[in-house]
Amino acid sequence: MPSKFLHAASAALAATCLLAMPLASQATEQASQRRDARDTRQDTRPEAREAKVDCRQENNKNNAQCRQDKRDTKQDGRQDARDIKY
Numbered sequence: 001m002p003s004k005f006l007h008a009a010s011a012a013l014a015a016t017c018l019l020a021m022p023l024a025s026q027a028t029e030q031a032s033q034r035r036d037a038r039d040t041r042q043d044t045r046p047e048a049r050e051a052k053v054d055c056r057q058e059n060n061k062n063n064a065q066c067r068q069d070k071r072d073t074k075q076d077g078r079q080d081a082r083d084i085k086y
Contacts, residue, residue, distance in 0.1 A: 037081035044077025 048070045055066035 033085045037084045040081045040084060041077050044074055044080070048073040048077070 051073045052066045052070040055061055055069045056063070059066075061069075
């Protein structure tokens with residue numbers, strides 16, 4: 001009788017392990033996507049700062065107009081990050 005129980009328990013454990021493996025790889029993929037998206041957003045920040053400085057120096061726009069350009073640049077980076085995650 002105990003050998004039947006051990007056999008059933010080991011079969012259940014093996015089935016559980018086989019089902020858990022795809023979930024672990026999916027979590028790893030999601031973590032990788034989150035890191036890539038974060039890196040994309042972080043890379044966009046200096047670009048937005050440079051765009052604002054360039055805007056004020058070259059285009060003779062006022063600060064409000066240049067802030068909007070900076071926001072647009074950052075929003076583009078956020079959209080790129082969303083595209084990575086899905």
